Amino acid sequence: MQKPLTAVLVGAGNRADVYARVSLSHPDKLKIVGIVDPDPVRRGLMRDKYNVDEQNCFENVGEFVSRGRFADAVINGTMDKLHVKTSLPILEAGYDMLLEKPFAVNEAEMNELVMTARCHNRRVVVCHVLRYTDFYRAVRSHVDSGELGDIISVEMCEHVNYHHMAVSYVRGKWRSEEMCGAPMLLAKSCHDIDIMLWLMKGAASSPSPVFVSSFGGDFQFGPSRKPDGAGTRCMADCPLMNECIFSAKANYLDAVRWTQYVWKPLEGKGEPTYEDKARSLATDNPYGRCVWDFDRGANVDHQSVMISFSNGAVGTFSMTGGSAKSERNIHIVGTRGELKGTFEDSRYVVRTMAPSTRTGYEERE
Numbered sequence: 001m002q003k004p005l006t007a008v009l010v011g012a013g014n015r016a017d018v019y020a021r022v023s024l025s026h027p028d029k030l031k032i033v034g035i036v037d038p039d040p041v042r043r044g045l046m047r048d049k050y051n052v053d054e055q056n057c058f059e060n061v062g063e064f065v066s067r068g069r070f071a072d073a074v075i076n077g078t079m080d081k082l083h084v085k086t087s088l089p090i091l092e093a094g095y096d097m098l099l100e101k102p103f104a105v106n107e108a109e110m111n112e113l114v115m116t117a118r119c120h121n122r123r124v125v126v127c128h129v130l131r132y133t134d135f136y137r138a139v140r141s142h143v144d145s146g147e148l149g150d151i152i153s154v155e156m157c158e159h160v161n162y163h164h165m166a167v168s169y170v171r172g173k174w175r176s177e178e179m180c181g182a183p184m185l186l187a188k189s190c191h192d193i194d195i196m197l198w199l200m201k202g203a204a205s206s207p208s209p210v211f212v213s214s215f216g217g218d219f220q221f222g223p224s225r226k227p228d229g230a231g232t233r234c235m236a237d238c239p240l241m242n243e244c245i246f247s248a249k250a251n252y253l254d255a256v257r258w259t260q261y262v263w264k265p266l267e268g269k270g271e272p273t274y275e276d277k278a279r280s281l282a283t284d285n286p287y288g289r290c291v292w293d294f295d296r297g298a299n300v301d302h303q304s305v306m307i308s309f310s311n312g313a314v315g316t317f318s319m320t321g322g323s324a325k326s327e328r329n330i331h332i333v334g335t336r337g338e339l340k341g342t343f344e345d346s347r348y349v350v351r352t353m354a355p356s357t358r359t360g361y362e363e364r365e
């Protein structure tokens, strides 16, 4: 029998836990053998969940790498602006790595990471998880096969629903570049831009991006847009609690959304009751605050990007935070046909030119 890959979790938060769960469902494939996290609560929870030896649990990367290499790989699930800082000593210590996105938050960091990985002959796999979905793999196979002809344009959009927008990019950890190191376009939609470039790699001449233009802004948030009479916390002093779409009560208590973020302040204190949660939102939980009171710096809630490719093709992408439903759409137009689909529905149609038909095209799902 093959031995499982052994891995150390660095930044043992939500995402690292998502990947580490594979070790429970497929113990023959993955075994978690170490944890690095400065948060003692998180370290203890993950140590017990994955049955990790206490001597392999570390407060920081320095302590971890000074032990010498004792696993095959690292799963780096730290927050955005710690990705490169934590990765460099780990690569230097000889580990291959699964690294969360965005793998760097600026160009200098990006170059440093790439150079270090090359210099130490290490592999870094970035968690651009969309690439591995059935939907985008199938879309790419239509580009690769050449049936759409030469790709003229790729139009893509991502709609981030209002409660996701509020929990992550207003109340949450990704609210401002100052806080997490990445503006919303990079934090949320690096996946989509990656998909566009990855799809174009499959196109006939494998064109590279040569020019980029982009603009966006904050349309909905900030103190100047706060409704008259709104309070500071939904469940403490806000008369609009029952009508506001961002109500903490409606979204986190009644509808039980985003538990991995909202109840983090209560982690390690036993199973919280409804009353514990209500008290937390009414007092010191950041997810209980009014969405219009946050300082988001210069962060956007919508942004559009145009990319010009070396063969003259164009890619456009629009991210809009605040839709009713989250949705990613794609429309690829080539010289022989087109593909149009929606990721959330896992459906797309392919249309090819057919001059002899009534419509002028043939369509199939």
Ligand SMILES: NC(=O)c1ccc[n+]([C@@H]2O[C@H](COP(=O)([O-])OP(=O)(O)OC[C@H]3O[C@@H](n4cnc5c(N)ncnc54)[C@H](O)[C@@H]3O)[C@@H](O)[C@H]2O)c1
Binding pocket: 010, 011, 012, 013, 014, 015, 016, 036, 037, 038, 039, 042, 060, 061, 077, 078, 079, 080, 082, 086, 100, 101, 102, 127, 128, 129, 187
């Ligand atoms: N691929 C995806 O689709 C996807 C989805 C969501 C989030 N993410 C990314 O995953 C990353 C983590 O997000 P999360 O919600 O799991 O965050 P999290 O806050 O739950 O986890 C981060 C962990 O890192 C620990 N930490 C802090 N400083 C550290 C240090 N110096 N060394 C080691 N550990 C340290 C924290 O204590 C925490 O436990 C982010 O970069 C986010 O953008 C990716």
